[in-house]
Amino acid sequence: MSNDLGSQPPTDTGLDDIARRFVEARRQGRSLPDFPGTIPDDLVTAYRVQDLAIARWGDEVVGWKVGYIAAERRDASGDERLLGPIFKRNLWNATGAIVDIPVFSAAGGFAAVEAEYVLQLEADAPADKLDWTPEEAEALPARLFLGVEVASSPLATINILGPRVVVSDFGNNNGLVLSAEIPDWTQRDEPDLRAQTEIDGEVVGTGGATHLPGGLRAAYAFALSRSAKRGRPLKKGDLIATGNATGIHDITVGQQALIRFAGCGEISCRAVAAG
Numbered sequence: 001m002s003n004d005l006g007s008q009p010p011t012d013t014g015l016d017d018i019a020r021r022f023v024e025a026r027r028q029g030r031s032l033p034d035f036p037g038t039i040p041d042d043l044v045t046a047y048r049v050q051d052l053a054i055a056r057w058g059d060e061v062v063g064w065k066v067g068y069i070a071a072e073r074r075d076a077s078g079d080e081r082l083l084g085p086i087f088k089r090n091l092w093n094a095t096g097a098i099v100d101i102p103v104f105s106a107a108g109g110f111a112a113v114e115a116e117y118v119l120q121l122e123a124d125a126p127a128d129k130l131d132w133t134p135e136e137a138e139a140l141p142a143r144l145f146l147g148v149e150v151a152s153s154p155l156a157t158i159n160i161l162g163p164r165v166v167v168s169d170f171g172n173n174n175g176l177v178l179s180a181e182i183p184d185w186t187q188r189d190e191p192d193l194r195a196q197t198e199i200d201g202e203v204v205g206t207g208g209a210t211h212l213p214g215g216l217r218a219a220y221a222f223a224l225s226r227s228a229k230r231g232r233p234l235k236k237g238d239l240i241a242t243g244n245a246t247g248i249h250d251i252t253v254g255q256q257a258l259i260r261f262a263g264c265g266e267i268s269c270r271a272v273a274a275g
Contacts, residue, residue: 014038015045019053024170025154029275032154039164042075043082046167047230050084053170059087063118063239064227065149065173068212069163080213081222082163083230084171086239090150094179094267098256102274106253110159110172111152112133112255113269115195115243117209117216118178120148120237125224127233129153132224134217142220142240144185146261148269149241150175151248156194159248174274176241180265190215194262197246200255205246212243219243224236267271 014037021036040046054061063086074080087267092099103111122141152174158165159172166172182193194208219242227234234240251257251271260266 005251015040015049016234018049018168019056022154023053023056026274027176029104029273030154031104031109031156035155035165036211037082039161040168041164043079043164043167044200046164049168050170051076051230054065054085057087059089061085061092062088062237063176063241064223065171065176066223067166067171069109073162079226081226082167082171083174083220083223083226084167086173086176086241090175091239092175092177095176097248098268098270099177101148101150101177101269102149102152103150103174103251103253103271104274105152105251105271106273107154108156109152109154110156111252111271112248112250113197113199113201113259114149114151114244114248115197115205115207115261116147116149116176116241116243117182117245118176119143119216119220119240119242120145121234121240122236124236125228125234127228130225130228132221134214134221137187137221137224138217139215140224141236144182144216146179146265146267147241147257148257148267149173149175149176149244152274162183176239177267177269179267182264195245196260196262197249198258198260199249199251204249206247209245211245216242217259220264242253
């Protein structure tokens, strides 16, 4: 398949070069002025880049962030969401103190925080089940936690360039802060799960579980389906950050974010330079 400009799609070598350049920029804490190569034609190819980058990164994947794709930006796959890896070294437990989160904004990249409701599987998903409904997902036992995604990339225009670029660079993820459990989440009404994000004392977003199109269960079902189709079926203990609950909020080095989850707890983070 050729892209809209009529050029040839990237070869496996070209895809690996994209992955290498993203990984090197992340390790060195520097920015990229442009997408490092030819943007993949579709999400399937973008996930190939992501897999190559995961192999180069050299850390355990402990979970996945889920991001929503606006209808006008979807491709032939029909996916309304996307996935990006969460690595063990960039998983932090909130202790009540301020958690330092590494971002690429000081280097000229992109950085934001996102309030998250985070699922943790309590059983392996069947490896041969490729399609999940929200109802089927709910039946697979999981715990629910409060969290904050560190959405950051060496590429400042990552969200502007779209989902294929986001997928290519770890889903625009640079970590996850995990906090208190929300018990018996399947028995709660999602409108009661509310959240608010402040940056440097100013409220920048409000929402909650209903801010996610289709709610928590739709995000859960997507993560199970796409992971299985990629040959990475989810396992017991895997985390799923279900999507931004109050919006995507830009943050720069030195700024402090406070995310309040109504009646459940709060998480305080301070942006520091990555690398």
